Amino acid sequence: MLSYRRRHRRKPWRNWADLPTDPLLEILGRLDHIDVLMSADLVCRSWRQATRDEPSLWRRITMRGDKEIAAKLNLCAMAFEAVRRSEGQCEAFCGEYAGDDGLLLFLVKQAPCLKSLRLRSCDGITSEGLRDALKDLPLLEELELSLCYHVYDGHVYKIVANACPQLEHFRLSKLRFHYKNRMVDSEAQRIASMRGLRSLQLFSIALTNEVLATILDSCPKLESLDIRHCFNIKLDQVMLTKCARIKTVRLPGDPTDDYDFEAT
Template sequence: MPSRHISGLRRRRRARRRRRAARDWADGLPADVLLAILHRLDHIDILMAADRVCRSWRRASMDEPSLWRRVTMRGHEGIARRINRCGMACEAVRRGAGQCEAFCGEHAGDDGFLIYLGQQSSCLRSLHLISCNDVTDVGFTEALKALPLLEELELSLCDNVGGDGVYEFVGEVCQPLKCFRLSKHCFNNKEKNVDKDALGVANMHGLRSLQLFGNVISNKGLETILDNCPHMDYLGIRHCFNVDMNKTLLAKCAKMKTIKLSDDPIDDYDLQVESAGMTVQSPVRTYAWRNLWPFNYYYDIPISHDYDISFPPLSR
């Protein structure tokens, strides 16, 4: 009886080894070919699927920081509320091994993640945050202190960022900043302090590209920005209906290469546009699908923290 049991164990072990060998079918692929394949995948797909294909794919995704130099975590609406995107974002930054230069996240950031990003990626040059309602002024400003090389910044549909003094702080800390994008859910003509954002943006003196959407900025605020940002060659103010492009503003914009006015078409606008007065709900973050990957490790991190996501050609 014991001999039968031992022989059965041996057969099962041999079967497992055969299955493992068959599963590791990418062993013969050259490293550059394998990386070329992985570079074509979305980073969420790498973390949730490609990372589990076989040992070769997993080693390549874990041990090659260049794969995580420019991280994009957008879309995937069908599963956005069933996975821990902040944990996945932290894992992506960790795999970058300090070489992450650009991060674009949709529903994929909070204060803890931003601080972690600053600690791990001080060479970051591009940061795009979209619908990150868990990011607040406190965490955002704290993270910026560790990102002095930032050249591109987007804060779209981030309802909890943009309090008094925040954009002024951006201009003071991020001196190399050249591109700034600020998108609101919709134009709200009930706001009283219409030029609050404009006074902060005017402190970003090195701007070459400014994209505002749904902002209540007035002519006076736009003039202030143009007077303080003399190098700007791209201006987008679509759905900024308080601006009336008079002769004064047109003269200040005469040297710009591209201008998109408040009534211009938004066919190429890549974010959701809502009607005025619509209630915007914060995304619900749950932690199902833990069997796929233990991304919830991120919440143990103490808080002390080939995708082109740059602005050019500035068509948005």
């Protein structure tokens, strides 16, 4: 009987409101910041205070949404609030369905030390807004523009090449491939001028062998190359030889199971 009681003894109830600050921030740091704004704020007074008074929690902001969430919530307004709570300490921002030109300009003012900017399905962002923002983000090391259809490719390459001298990771992704929208030599030269690149993803972009060769010859530090769904590329011996020096290569016909979006 005693052993039964020991095995089935109730565990003591834990008051999560009394959790010390460091473990609490560790827990909150594992959540998407949409969840922090929507739920953690409402748990109790101490949690609400931590989410509002601890800017370190907002140093790396991640706001991942989808069409359904975006239809129900004002994700852009929530992104403004997340950046405001960082109190100038934000070093990385990832927004999905959560960004427009106004947010970019606010981010620039509030996060001058931003090193990573990842924008996904942010139709409110334009080429002009991106240009105005990036010129004031000289420390940027990572940039992603995925499915942002009001930011046009040719403008992107020029803007990024001129404004981001420390860029190491660049990702530009489209939903589907179009044979006719070929990247021209001038655009290739813009990417080629990003000589510090360590990773490059151009998904569903109409590259040619000549354009890709120019980029590879000009970016000696490149360690990761993803050109899936770039179906203009011909994998001849010359191109395969150029790609051989790169540690990780994803070729046009490679599987897209791990791609973050639905490839078509």
